[in-house]
Amino acid sequence: MENTCPGSRWPKGSCRPMRCGKNGSLEYKGHLWCKTHHPPTVKAKQAAKSAEWEAEHKAKQRQRLEERRAAALKEMALNWLLENRPEVARELEEKVMQAS
Numbered sequence: 001m002e003n004t005c006p007g008s009r010w011p012k013g014s015c016r017p018m019r020c021g022k023n024g025s026l027e028y029k030g031h032l033w034c035k036t037h038h039p040p041t042v043k044a045k046q047a048a049k050s051a052e053w054e055a056e057h058k059a060k061q062r063q064r065l066e067e068r069r070a071a072a073l074k075e076m077a078l079n080w081l082l083e084n085r086p087e088v089a090r091e092l093e094e095k096v097m098q099a100s
């Protein structure tokens with residue numbers, strides 16, 4: 001069994017990959033791989049990265065949805081006030097004017 005890593009690396013400024021050639025320490029499919037190129041490790045890292053990305057994406061989506069809901073609710077509340085309690089709406093408007 002070869003004991004150098006068969007993974008490929010891209011030297012800086014090169015347009016062709018080179019064989020990694022580091023001494024491998026992790027076995028996979030009849031080869032010894034370095035920690036960087038060991039396929040199951042690479043896969044696990046990628047999976048962790050995409051899970052992280054997905055969680056971030058979902059959190060952002062949720063936040064946007066909440067913001068949209070809050071904005072819609074504010075608009076509905078204001079419209080209701082203007083229709084049913086215009087004096088309260090005016091009072092609120094005055095307060096906002098004073099605050100800013």
Ligand SMILES: [Zn+2]
Binds near residue numbers: 020021036037
């Ligand atoms: Zn390697």
